[in-house]
Structures are given as C-alpha cells and as structure tokens.
Amino acid sequence: xxxxxxxxxxxxxxxxxxxxxxxxxxxxxxxxxxxxxxxxxxxxxxxxxxxxxxxxxxxxxxxxxxxxxxxxxxxxxxxxxxxxxxxxxxxxxxxxxxxxxxxxxxxxxxxxxxxxxxxxxxxxxxxxxxxxxxxxxxxxxxxxxxxxxxxxxxxxxxxxxxxxxxxxxxxxxxxxxxxxxxxxxxxxxxxxxxxxxxxxxxxxxxxxxxxxxxxxxxxxxxxxxxxxxxxxxxxxxxxxxxxxxxxxxxxxxxxxxxxxxxxxxxxxxxxxxxxxxxxxxxxxxxxxxxxxxxxxxxxxxxxxxxxxxxxxxxxxxxxxxxxxxxxxxxxxxxxxxxxxxxxxxxxxxxxxxxxxxxxxxxxxxxxxxxxxxxxxxxxxxxxxxxxxxxxxxxxxxxxxxxxxxxxxxxxxxxxxxxx
Amino acid sequence: xxxxxxxxxxxxxxxxxxxxxxxxxxxxxxxxxxxxxxxxxxxxxxxxxxxxxxxxxxxxxxxxxxxxxxxxxxxxxxxxxxxxxxxxxxxxxxxxxxxxxxxxxxxxxxxxxxxxxxxxxxxxxxxxxxxxxxxxxxxxxxxxxxxxxxxxxxxxxxxxxxxxxxxxxxxxxxxxxxxxxxxxxxxxxxxxxxxxxxxxxxxxxxxxxxxxxxxxxxxxxxxxxxxxxxxxxxxxxxxxxxxxxxxxxxx
Ligand SMILES: Cc1ncc(COP(=O)(O)O)c(C=O)c1O
Numbered sequence: 001x002x003x004x005x006x007x008x009x010x011x012x013x014x015x016x017x018x019x020x021x022x023x024x025x026x027x028x029x030x031x032x033x034x035x036x037x038x039x040x041x042x043x044x045x046x047x048x049x050x051x052x053x054x055x056x057x058x059x060x061x062x063x064x065x066x067x068x069x070x071x072x073x074x075x076x077x078x079x080x081x082x083x084x085x086x087x088x089x090x091x092x093x094x095x096x097x098x099x100x101x102x103x104x105x106x107x108x109x110x111x112x113x114x115x116x117x118x119x120x121x122x123x124x125x126x127x128x129x130x131x132x133x134x135x136x137x138x139x140x141x142x143x144x145x146x147x148x149x150x151x152x153x154x155x156x157x158x159x160x161x162x163x164x165x166x167x168x169x170x171x172x173x174x175x176x177x178x179x180x181x182x183x184x185x186x187x188x189x190x191x192x193x194x195x196x197x198x199x200x201x202x203x204x205x206x207x208x209x210x211x212x213x214x215x216x217x218x219x220x221x222x223x224x225x226x227x228x229x230x231x232x233x234x235x236x237x238x239x240x241x242x243x244x245x246x247x248x249x250x251x252x253x254x255x256x257x258x259x260x261x262x263x264x265x266x267x268x269x270x271x272x273x274x275x276x277x278x279x280x281x282x283x284x285x286x287x288x289x290x291x292x293x294x295x296x297x298x299x300x301x302x303x304x305x306x307x308x309x310x311x312x313x314x315x316x317x318x319x320x321x322x323x324x325x326x327x328x329x330x331x332x333x334x335x336x337x338x339x340x341x342x343x344x345x346x347x348x349x350x351x352x353x354x355x356x357x358x359x360x361x362x363x364x365x366x367x368x369x370x371x372x373x374x375x376x377x378x379x380x381x382x383x384x385x386x387x388x389x390x391x392x393x394x395x396x397x398x399x400x401x402x403x404x405x406x407x408x409x410x411x412x413x414x415x416x417x418x419x
Numbered sequence: 420x421x422x423x424x425x426x427x428x429x430x431x432x433x434x435x436x437x438x439x440x441x442x443x444x445x446x447x448x449x450x451x452x453x454x455x456x457x458x459x460x461x462x463x464x465x466x467x468x469x470x471x472x473x474x475x476x477x478x479x480x481x482x483x484x485x486x487x488x489x490x491x492x493x494x495x496x497x498x499x500x501x502x503x504x505x506x507x508x509x510x511x512x513x514x515x516x517x518x519x520x521x522x523x524x525x526x527x528x529x530x531x532x533x534x535x536x537x538x539x540x541x542x543x544x545x546x547x548x549x550x551x552x553x554x555x556x557x558x559x560x561x562x563x564x565x566x567x568x569x570x571x572x573x574x575x576x577x578x579x580x581x582x583x584x585x586x587x588x589x590x591x592x593x594x595x596x597x598x599x600x601x602x603x604x605x606x607x608x609x610x611x612x613x614x615x616x617x618x619x620x621x622x623x624x625x626x627x628x629x630x631x632x633x634x635x636x637x638x639x640x641x642x643x644x645x646x647x648x649x650x651x652x653x654x655x656x657x658x659x660x661x662x663x664x665x666x667x668x669x670x
Contacts (some may be wrong), residue, residue, distance in 0.1 A: 013642055022638035031641040033652040039644050162577040162660050209653050361584075361616040361650040382652060 001405045003374040008056040009043040027068055033209070034380035040370035048075035050390040053378070061378040062395050066386035069240050069265035069351075072321075073311055074390025080269045080307045087303035098299040104306045108277055111309060113252040114236075114261055115277035119286055121296045124239035124264035125153025127276040128200065130291055131260045132157065134278075135198030135233035138285035143192055145199040145232075147179040149207030152200055152237050179205040180213060182222035189230045198233035198259075199223060203241050203250035204348065209382045211355060212347030220256040227259070233282065239264045239274070243309075244350040244386070247318050266312075271304035312389075318350065321387040324396065325349030328387070331400040339407035341368075353384040367413065371406035421668050424465060425570040427496030429668050430503045431461055431469045433562035434536070436480040438471060440558050441532050444551045448531050449476045451524045457517045458488030459525070461509075463499040489517045503529075536669075553628035554594060560631055561588065561596045563668060564661040565605035574664055579603040581657045584616035586650075590624050598658060605661075617650035619658075633666065 013030075016023040022031055024043060035041040042055035051074050053063050066072065073080060087100060105118040121127050132144055144157070152158045156170035175192070177184040179201070189196060201223075205213040227234040236258035238250045243266040246253035251261060259282055264274035272295070278286065312318070326349040336343035336356065341364075347353040356365040362381070369381045377399050379385055442448045453476040461469045462484070470485040471478055491509040493499040501507030511518055534542070535555045542548045568578035581600040589595035589611065597612040598605055621627040626645045629635035637659070640646045648655050 010643075017636075017639045017642070022636070023642045029638075029642070031638040033648070033656060036649050036652070037644070037647050038641060039647075043642070160580075162573060162580070162657070164663070362652070363618070363650050366649055 001375050001402065003371075004042070004057070004059040004376065006042050006055065006057050006059070012044050012056060034383050036366040036381050037370055040373045050074040050076070051388060051392070051395050059376065061373075061376050062391075062399055063378050064385040064387075064399075065378055065380060065383070066388050067270060068383070069386055070268065070270045071386075071388050072243060072266035072317065073269045073308060073315075074388050075270070077269055077308075077311065077390075079311050080271070080304050083307035084271055084300050084304040087300045090299070092300040093295060093298040097297040098302075100299050100302045100306065101297060104302045104309075107306055107309050108263075108275060111247055111313075112249045112261065112277050114249055114257045114259070114279060116280040117278060117283050117286075119276045120302065121274045121276070121293060122272050123153070124237075124262065124274050125155055125158070126293065126296075127262040127264065127274045128152040128158070128235070128237050128239065129155045130276050130286065130289060131200065131233075131235040131237075131262055131278075132198065133289045133291065134260060134276075134282055134285045135235060137288050138233055138282055139197040139231060141195050141197040141232075142173045143175055143196045144173060145175045145177060145185065145188055145196060147201050147205065148176050149205065149210055150179065150200070150202050150237070151207065152239075180216045180219050182219050182226070185223055185226055189226055189232070196230065196232045198235050199227060200235040200237055202237050202239075203245070203254055206240060206347055206351070206353065206384050208384075211344065212353040212384060214348070215254055220251075220254050224256045233259045235260045235262065237262045240384075241348065241351065242266055243312055243318060244321055245318055245348055247309075247312055247316075267308065268301050268305040269308040269311075271301035271308075273301035273305050275305075315389055317389050320389050321350035322348070324389075324391050325352055325387045328352075328391075328396050328399060329354070331396065332403055335400055335403045335407055338404070339411050341407060341410070347384055350387045351384045364410065364414075368406050368410045371409045372402055375402040375405060377402045422571055423500060424496045425567055425574070426668060427463050427499045428466050428566040428570050429563045430500060431463060431466060432482065432566050433559050434503070434532070435461065435469060435471070435529075436562055437532060437536070437555055437558050438478050438528060439480040440555055441528070441535070442476070442478045444554060445531060445535075448528055451528050451531070452476045452478055455520055455524065457514075457520065458485050459517070459521070460484050460488060460490045460513075461493070461499070462490060463493045463496055465496065487514065489514050489521065491521075549628065550624060553624050553631065556631045557594065557596070557627060559669060560662060560665045561598065562607045563665045564658065565598065565607045567661055567664050567668065568603070568605040571664065574661055575603065577657050577660045577664075578605055581605075581654050582651070584651060584654055585612060585614065586617040586619065586654055586658055587611050587615045588619045588621075590621045590627055593624050594627070600654065615650070617652070617654040617658075618648065619655055620647040620649075621645065622647075 013023050030038045044056045046054050046056045051062055052060055054060050108118040109115050159166045161168055175188050204215055236251050239262050241250045242263045251258040260278040329345045329352050333343050342357045343354055344357050345352050345354050358364050366381045369379045372379050452473050456474050458472045467482050468484045470481045490513040492512055498507055502509050535552050538552050567574035583601050586598045595611045597608045622645045630637050
C-alpha cells in the first residue's frame with residue numbers, strides 16, 4: 001500500500017510557528033501527545049466530505065477522530081448545512097435571540113430524558129463549568145467530586161496542580177476519586193458532611209491515555225442514591241458520549257437520571273454550540289449564575305443543532321453508530337490476531353478505545369496506529385476513536401485492509417529488530 | 420518559588436556531581452586533579468551526602484558517605500548554598516591535609532564548571548565549548564529534575580503522578596540518560612538502563628542544547644520532529660513538568 005508524505009503540512013507549520021504559540025495549540029496540536037510519531041501525521045486539513053477529510057497535501061483519510069467528536073453525521077451533512085445556511089441568510093449573531101433558540105430547547109427537552117430545560121453556550125467546558133457553578137449556587141456548598149482521569153475541560157478547577165498556571169487554591173475544593181468506586185463516593189460524603197455540592201462524571205469512563213471502563217452494575221444507582229440522600233447535584237458530562245450511545249441521554253442509556261447533563265461535540269455536527277440541560281429543581285440556580293458569552297445565543301449553530309438532532313432521530317444514529325462500531329472493532333481484533341497481536345478494545349463501540357497489549361510501553365501500539373495513518377486511516381494512539389453515521393461498509397472494509405497492511409509492516413519491523 | 424533545601428539538593432547532587440563529567444570532558448579539569456588521591460564527603464543536614472573520590476586525574480561522584488578523607492560539614496542547606504555561591508566557608512573535619520587542595524584545585528575546578536554552566540555568549544560560538552556546555556547542562560538538568568521530585572512540594576506531586584517505569588532521554592548514538600520513577604521517587608542514571616517505558620529522542624545534541632538553554636521552543640521542536648516522544652506519554656508529560664521547574668532553580 002502507498003504511504004503518505006506531508007510536505008505542505010510541514011511548510012504550513014513552519015509559517016505557523018512564527019505567529020502562533022506552539023504552531024498548533026490544544027488537542028489538534030502535534031505536541032499534545034496523540035500524534036506518535038509526529039512524522040506519521042498530517043497537520044492541516046484542506047477539505048472534508050462525509051466520513052473523509054483531505055489534508056493540504058491531497059491525502060485522503062477516513063476520519064475516526066471526527067474532529068474529536070463533533071462530526072457525528074459526517075462532514076458537510078446536506079440537511080445540517082442547509083439549515084445553517086438558511087438561518088445565516090436571516091441572521092446569525094443578533095442583538096436578540098431568534099425563535100430557533102426556543103425550538104432547539106423544546107427539541108432537547110423532548111428528546112433528553114432528564115431535561116426540563118436547556119441553556120446554550122459554545123464549548124463543552126462552558127457548560128461543565130456552568131454545571132459546577134449551578135451546583136454550588138443550588139447547595140451553597142463548596143466541594144465537587146470528580147473521577148481520576150475524567151476530562152471536563154480546561155477551567156482551573158478541572159486541571160491539576162503541576163499544569164502550567166494552576167495553583168493549589170484552584171483545586172482545593174475538588175475531591176478526586178476512582179471511577180466505579182461507589183464506596184469511595186460514600187466515604188467522601190461521610191468525610192465532608194454537608195460540604196459536597198455535586199459530583200461531575202462522564203457516563204462511562206473514557207479518559208485519554210488509559211483503557212476505558214463501562215460503569216459497573218449498581219455503580220450509578222448507588223451514586224444517584226447518595227446524591228439524592230446528601231442533597232448533592234449529580235452532573236453527567238455527556239459532552240463526548242452524548243448522542244453516540246443513546247439519543248435520550250447517556251444517563252438514560254445506563255438506567256439512571258442526572259440532575260444536570262452537559263452536551264457539546266455531536267450536538268451541532270461541527271457547528272459551535274453546547275448545551276446544559278437539567279431538572280426543574282435546578283432551573284432557578286442556573287438562572288442565578290452570572291454567565292454568558294458574545295456568541296452564545298447566535299442562531300446559525302442552533303439551526304444546525306436542530307437539524308442534527310432531527311437527522312440523528314431519522315437514522316436512529318446512536319444505534320447505527322453502535323452497530324458500525326461493533327463491526328469495525330471486531331474486524332480490528334481479528335486482524336490483530338491474524339498477525340499474532342492482541343488488540344484490547346474497551347469503552348462503547350460507537351467511540352471505542354483500543355490498545356495493543358503486546359508491549360507495556362505502548363510503543364508497539366503507537367507504531368501500528370502510525371502505520372494506519374500513513375495509509376489513510378486517521379486514528380490517534382491514546383484517545384478514544386469515533387464513529388459517524390456517514391461511514392459505509394466499504395469504508396470499514398478499507399479500514400480493515402489498512403489495519404492488516406499496518407500489522408504486516410509492524411510484524412516485519414518487529415522481526416527485523418529481533419534479528 | 421524555590422526552596423533552600425531543593426536548591427541545596429540540586430547544588431549537591433546535580434551541580435557538584437557534574438564535576439565527574441567535567442573531568443571527563445575537560446583537560447584543564449583533569450590537570451587540576453592529576454597527582455591527587457583523596458575523597459571529599461559533603462554533608463548537608465537533611466540531604467544524602469555526596470562523596471567525591473579523586474584519583475589518577477579522575478573524579479567519581481557518589482551518593483552516600485565514604486569513610487576517611489576530608490569531610491565538609493555544613494550547618495544547613497543555606498550554609499551549603501552559601502558555599503556554592505562563594506559567600507560562606509565549610510567546616511572541614513577529618514583528614515585536614517587536603518585543605519590546600521580544597522582551597523586551590525577544588526575552587527578552580529568549581530570555576531571551570533561554572534564557565535560551562537553559566538556560559539557567556541561569545542564562548543557558545545566555539546563548537547567544542549558548545550558541546551561541553553550542552554552535555555554538562557543536560558546532566559545538571561536531568562539530575563536536578565530528580566532532586567526537585569524528591570524535595571520540592573510541587574515536584575513531589577508531579578513525580579507521584581508519574582507511575583513506575585523508566586524514561587530514556589537520548590540523542591541517539593551521542594548521549595543517553597535514564598530517569599527511573601518508582602513510587603514517586605526519581606533517580607537519574609547515565610546511559611540506557613532497560614527496561615524502558617517512555618522515550619524522548621532529540622534529533623541532535625544541538626537541538627537538546629537549544630531547548631535546555633531556552634533558545635528553542637520545545638513545543639515547536641516536537642511539532643518539527645526534532646524531539647520524538649513515544650511510549651508512556653503521561654510519564655514524559657510529567658517529567659517535562661519537572662524539567663520546567665528546573666529552569667527556575669538553575670536560573
Ligand atoms: C467529556 C468531556 N467534557 C468536556 C469537554 C470539554 O469540551 P470543550 O473542549 O468543547 O470545551 C470534553 C472535550 O473533549 C470532553 O470530552
């Protein structure tokens with residue numbers, strides 16, 4: 001199979017290096033630890049369509065990162081883009097909100113089981129932060145429980161001491177516990193009686209750089225019970241998993257009810273919008289929080305989000321992605337086995353995590369993933385991957401061919417290094 | 420914020436330890452040692468002692484104390500840091516016949532080391548000097564990182580998050596160090612010491628030098644493929660946070 005080179009990406013990066021901190025910052029940047037080795041990866045996108053994107057060197061990739069989640073229906077989805085364009089022609093960022101805001105909130109309330117209302121912002125971190133503020137406002141308590149490895153955004157309280165710019169005081173009211181450990185949650189409530197405002201957690205454990213874990217039977221029931229009993233707010237961060245597991249909410253998927261639930265990523269199929277939804281008991285607390293942003297009430301992303309939700313319902317998106325994910329991951333596991341490797345798949349099929357277990361440093365996995373990327377299948381090594389509904393049977397077959405070819409290359413390298 | 424105790428640990432186990440490397444790299448240093456056979460133990464309250472064993476123009480630096488020889492006792496980390504800064508005198512005990520060596524040769528050796536660790540711009544234009552500067556700066560920084568992990572409260576937190584395992588930092592074929600992490604304690608070792616779990620490979624000694632001297636942006640260097648990172652990324656990330664603290668201590 002032909003492998004890719006990226007001269008135009010590199011030339012662009014050199015220009016960027018002059019005028020942009022780290023060239024490309026944040027999660028799309030090569031220094032963030034997901035591009036290993038960096039040389040295997042394109043840096044800049046030129047255009048995209050459906051399940052594919054093309055880089056600035058003209059290489060085509062099947063995109064299994066889906067822009068790290070947002071692309072749920074495939075790039076440039078016609079119904080979503082049409083709705084956005086039509087709204088844009090009327091008004092986008094206006095001096096008043098439009099009817100579309102009410103329509104979108106009505107839609108979310110009708111779809112999401114634990115939603116009585118919806119509040120809109122731009123990024124996932126806007127609404128996870130709002131959820132924390134609302135929990136504190138509602139309870140007049142300081143402390144927040146979160147789970148080790150859970151990612152909720154970049155506000156100071158979500159970060160770690162040791163990260164640049166973060167000080168002890170930023171996280172002094174954050175209690176970090178192991179996911180799936182209801183006893184630890186119970187112990188924390190006992191240790192800090194009347195002090196815990198809320199718990200924030202992803203619906204299942206999908207940390208970067210580690211195997212993913214589904215909730216153990218009884219975990220959520222117990223946590224829900226403890227929150228109710230202790231008067232603490234249960235916040236589900238569905239920013240990443242939202243609409244990929246269950247169109248009614250990932251809490252619904254696992255059989256419990258959140259008090260507050262955070263959406264972003266898949267909500268707008270790439271248009272910039274996030275939402276906090278929640279129970280009536282917390283509506284006033286949210287109203288009381290001083291919180292807004294220049295673009296938060298813009299109409300175009302709302303129109304796109306409404307169209308995205310309608311389309312997801314039409315194609316039964318979560319079910320479809322789960323079944324595509326199952327098929328793909330099964331194929332990948334089999335391909336690994338054929339070449340004498342073991343691929344461990346964890347998490348949910350629509351956004352699975354995978355790791356070759358044949359060495360404990362991760363180097364082998366990084367090499368295999370990089371060989372896939374060089375052949376047009378865009379994976380990253382240490383973050384869960386994403387399915388979108390535009391993925392076809394042909395794409396899956398192509399992906400499995402690439403995976404085999406990459407395993408073959410990996411095996412050859414391994415044998416050479418042993419010799 | 421830097422701590423006196425961490426500064427002392429770095430001065431002892433990263434900077435003075437570096438005399439070992441200096442004597443391998445620098446003929447002037449070798450000359451200062453030739454004909455001398457002695458050991459000097461540096462004792463700072465609260466820190467593991469450092470023993471410098473000098474023989475045949477060579478110096479070996481070892482953690483821990485050795486019997487006999489000259490013992491330099493310091494009253495506190497601040498006292499020791501004062502000696503390194505040239506403002507305080509140690510209390511010599513034990514075999515005092517080597518005092519002259521201490522006052523003359525050792526002082527000259529320390530000056531020689533400082534020439535490389537705090538270079539002027541002009542000297543860096545000489546490629547031979549530049550190489551020695553890079554090697555010694557790398558050793559100082561990598562040993563200092565382990566001392567920060569052991570004594571600085573923020574460093575301790577970062578080290579605790581690293582998990583157990585070993586990082587190889589290398590310029591392939593040119594220079595290699597292993598940083599072993601175990602239960603929140605770090606040990607810097609020369610050369611590759613398998614098993615290794617994470618890797619930081621610098622494309623050249625020059626890139627390593629530029630990053631250490633703060634002339635090159637390490638984020639850009641990763642993007643440009645001048646530094647290749649692989650294996651257990653969280654270990655490397657945390658180690659880089661420690662290296663970030665080193666610059667505050669070595670500044
Ligand atoms: C679970 C989860 N919560 C919150 C966020 C933060 O979202 P954003 O980057 O849009 O602020 C993310 C982003 O990856 C996420 O995955």
